[in-house]
Amino acid sequence: MSVPVYLDHNATTPIDESVLEAMLPFLRQQHGNASSRHEMGTVARRAVDRAREQVAAAVGARPAQVVFTSGGTEANNLFIKGAAAMLRPQQIVVGAIDHPCVAMPARDLVRAGWTLRRLAVDADGVADLGDLDVALRQPTGIVSTMLANNETGVLQPVAAIAARARQARAWMHSDAVQALGKVPVDFEALGVHGLTVSAHKLRGPKGAGALVLDKRIELKPLLHGGGHESGMRSGTENVPAIVGFGAACDLAVARLAAFEAHCVALRDELDARLAAAGATVFGRLAPRVPNTTCFALDGIDGETLVIELDRLGFCVASGSACSSMSTEPSATLLAMGVTPDLARGAVRVSLGPDNDAQQIRDLAAAVAATASRLRRLTAMAV
Numbered sequence: 001m002s003v004p005v006y007l008d009h010n011a012t013t014p015i016d017e018s019v020l021e022a023m024l025p026f027l028r029q030q031h032g033n034a035s036s037r038h039e040m041g042t043v044a045r046r047a048v049d050r051a052r053e054q055v056a057a058a059v060g061a062r063p064a065q066v067v068f069t070s071g072g073t074e075a076n077n078l079f080i081k082g083a084a085a086m087l088r089p090q091q092i093v094v095g096a097i098d099h100p101c102v103a104m105p106a107r108d109l110v111r112a113g114w115t116l117r118r119l120a121v122d123a124d125g126v127a128d129l130g131d132l133d134v135a136l137r138q139p140t141g142i143v144s145t146m147l148a149n150n151e152t153g154v155l156q157p158v159a160a161i162a163a164r165a166r167q168a169r170a171w172m173h174s175d176a177v178q179a180l181g182k183v184p185v186d187f188e189a190l191g192v193h194g195l196t197v198s199a200h201k202l203r204g205p206k207g208a209g210a211l212v213l214d215k216r217i218e219l220k221p222l223l224h225g226g227g228h229e230s231g232m233r234s235g236t237e238n239v240p241a242i243v244g245f246g247a248a249c250d251l252a253v254a255r256l257a258a259f260e261a262h263c264v265a266l267r268d269e270l271d272a273r274l275a276a277a278g279a280t281v282f283g284r285l286a287p288r289v290p291n292t293t294c295f296a297l298d299g300i301d302g303e304t305l306v307i308e309l310d311r312l313g314f315c316v317a318s319g320s321a322c323s324s325m326s327t328e329p330s331a332t333l334l335a336m337g338v339t340p341d342l343a344r345g346a347v348r349v350s351l352g353p354d355n356d357a358q359q360i361r362d363l364a365a366a367v368a369a370t371a372s373r374l375r376r377l378t379a380m381a382v
């Protein structure tokens with residue numbers, strides 16, 4: 001059986017060989033606890049500190065600002081819940097297209113007396129600053145908007161949102177999980193109080209992430225215990241995964257320009273071929289990360305197309321992998337004003353450095369052929 005063509009890098013990425021090499025000593029002989037005082041513990045502590053520097057450098061922050069977590073989900077929850085616990089109940093503004101691990105903790109705050117407001121997006125999937133200005137007329141404690149959308153890849157004007165949030169005295173957070181490694185990310189330039197990143201989206205291991213924090217605000221930790229991570233996240237550090245995260249950050253920075261050039265060329269060719277086959281490419285006119293295309297074909301169900309493409313050897317996603325268990329149309333596409341019928345057809349292709357032009361041509365041909373076949377079957381059934 002031939003190896004499938006992996007085109008689902010927004011769900012997760014294959015670990016880079018050099019990242020694995022960096023991790024292996026900490027899975028084998030260097031098994032010390034980073035809190036232990038002996039030599040093995042010191043080796044582990046130094047490795048965690050080095051990774052902290054690497055993650056900080058990748059996002060233009062200082063090492064002391066990095067709180068390691070189990071991933072993006074935990075970092076997002078830590079900011080939303082940790083900030084809310086320090087503030088009186090008021091309004092929280094969250095992007096209408098934000099990931100469930102931001103949207104759901106925000107919704108949960110309603111039970112504690114907060115008002116939830118979802119920040120609208122335009123037809124291209126970009127946050128509507130006019131809607132934000134209206135929202136910020138209410139006393140607002142927290143604003144959280146993602147930097148790059150996981151489904152469409154559309155980039156959000158986070159710096160402009162943060163400037164408005166700060167003026168309104170709100171704490172500003174951004175989920176940069178889908179941005180780091182794909183576009184430059186700079187904590188200071190964004191002007192946020194908190195920034196979430198995750199290792200497995202940039203060729204690092206699963207189970208490591210970070211919340212990068214402006215030290216002028218204080219969050220209530222989610223986990224209490226031994227006081228790890230400056231008291232912000234108790235629990236023995238996952239040293240191998242953190243080491244891998246650091247190595248992946250170094251790699252992402254070093255390869256960013258090459259990644260962008262490689263993926264943009266492939267994505268533009270894919271977009272053109274899909275459009276020629278009659279597909280709608282969502283957010284095509286908006287600034288996007290270089291590796292993501294989300295499209296739909298009239299009358300073709302996204303789930304069915306994904307299954308058919310899988311049979312033909314292509315790994316792609318319908319909507320977002322995180323919600324792929326659900327048959328509901330994508331909330332992101334609905335927020336963009338896409339009809340539920342067309343949104344049910346959404347398929348996401350997310351590229352990586354190992355993909356090539358032949359794979360893109362083969363995929364586009366497979367999409368067109370499968371769509372014709374499915375349409376013929378539907379026509380025969382009526």
Ligand code: PLP
Pocket residue numbers: 010011070071072073074099101146148149150175177178198199200207208209322
């Ligand atoms: N935020 C976004 C935008 C994501 O796409 C994901 C995962 O798909 C997450 C957060 C969750 O990150 P993790 O898998 O590290 O928990």
